[in-house]
Amino acid sequence: MTRRARQEDIARELGLSINTVSLALKNSKRINEETRQKVHQVAKALNYIPNTIARSLVEKKTNIIGFIVPNIMNPVQIETAQTIERKLIKKGYNMMLMTTDSDKNYESYALDILVSRQVDGIFLFPTNKQNQDKIKTVRDVNIPIVLLSGGSYEPASDSVYMNQFKGAYIAASHLAQLGHRRIGFIHGGSGNMEKFMGYQQALKDHGLEFDPKLVVTVDSYSYEQGYLSADALLPAHNVTALLASSDYLALGALRWCRERGMRVPEDMAIVGFDNLEAARYAEIPLTSVAFKVEQLTTSAMDLMFELLAEQDKLSSRKPERIVIEPSLEIRNTCGAR
Amino acid sequence: MTRRARQEDIARELGLSINTVSLALKNSKRINEETRQKVHQVAKALNYIPNTIARSLVEKKTNIIGFIVPNIMNPVQIETAQTIERKLIKKGYNMMLMTTDSDKNYESYALDILVSRQVDGIFLFPTNKQNQDKIKTVRDVNIPIVLLSGGSYEPASDSVYMNQFKGAYIAASHLAQLGHRRIGFIHGGSGNMEKFMGYQQALKDHGLEFDPKLVVTVDSYSYEQGYLSADALLPAHNVTALLASSDYLALGALRWCRERGMRVPEDMAIVGFDNLEAARYAEIPLTSVAFKVEQLTTSAMDLMFELLAEQDKLSSRKPERIVIEPSLEIRNTCGAR
DNA sequence: TTGTACGCGTTATCAA
């Protein structure tokens, strides 16, 4: 094993002080050009790589941003994570990713870990509102935390909020306007409450009665769950249209219908959420509520770096809340064209 | 802002030394039970969270494992990442995720970052073999690095190798045995060379001539790229079967065929790679080469922790190489049933 | 232009 080279090794090699080496490495003008070059030369020769951890300890800044996400298999969540990672890299930050499996205890644990690792800030896709106190604690120790909420209303935190209530509302309204009166709903469970409420509000505003028998709740976004939900929901109840909390659920349901020779949208209209590529390339291109990743991540990053810049007065700052409006991408499964 | 509490704050509060606090917090038996409890009590009251960074500096161990992956949008890669993250958590480790966009410069950069952040080990999905020297450098400073290679042969590194050569070989052979003589190939580009070679070898072994006109190379796994590839490849050349480097590519091609009223598999047989859920739930269930995530990650974790345990003699250890064999999941797009 | 001294929060060694 080659021992990891430190600044001290470079200093000894050149008969300089550690301080001189430190300054030379960050190209301080206070250092003689000649020695600066020599230092860099030896650093390269020794394969010197700075110890970020030691630096962080003195600078009280790690340049790491934590990202907590319920389920990485959810394409919009992971696309959000990837997009943010890229934006962070450009600003000299790295990302520490943690998943919670939609479990509030894991979420709480993840927050502890990130705080103890001294991350400079945290993005959080909350699974539910159970950890509000902990979130406040994090903010109290001056770590900016930005919620990327597609779900519940979090008035006490900075957040960028994808208005999924409205997404479900326009989707269900669309189906109602097309004449459907029995509209089923595949409820994605925790983190999808707002979609559920938007669906109910749309029914109400269109004079339709909410029937709990038309709702199936699942705990993951998968084709399989969609397929099984369709199997549970569609044979009875006179359902003619289906709104699903995710495209995968919708596509699983689509598959169920097609296997039974049903025509979509004529026999069954289907609308999904997230507008994934899989929706565009489905057997029958799927109408879907778009999740605006670029808008969301841009706003979230702006907000985060604003908070980072005002870190000292974080506690006196009123939580900011940015809302992103979704839109309905109309394709062939809803019958509007 | 509430200042972050340190051990010193607890010590002052109780009139103890920092050392005593430190020991008490890790429940050392050398500490009086009463003071131990008091320390824990005050720690909780002060909302004390240990500073992992300071600990890492003295322990020379961060309990962070780096994970470098070309493209997080690739489902098998992200599933691998997530699976490994969960396994790591159980062992008290966290994961730092970096993406490279299949760019060797980013890959090199990511390695530098992880080394400078003092990670204890690195998993790497290599994009190509360009960074072998750098990988050796990492190993030389005693950081275990395990390649999760679906691609090229890396004799100089510890690696868990998904035998994609064989995967492509059995898939193409399967098609050849079904009577196809003009088999197209959608080449996923860098990181998919072994699939390409397996495809060629299968042709050869079945007496078929390799025709470069039957190969389209793309740079990402997307439905769109698959659709466009089909558009470029299928109208001419008398192709009757198509092997794609990923299920998304295959499904994009499937969509192209179906839009044109082609029957699959009668008019066009299609086989993909990775055996995603989307393959099972496709309009016509897709035959696909399975990627064994569980096997791969289990082996990779075992290997990593073996290396971690022998960290001091890493340089004298011969690189280990574990091979995982893929299998062909036969469904309806190949015509075998 | 370069060097000395100290501090970051924690753990480890050794003494009391």
Add this chain to the structure above:
DNA sequence: TTGATAACGCGTACAA
């Protein structure tokens, strides 16, 4: 059972 002191690798104020 507890405390004083040094060390981890680096950055910064100040001195030379």
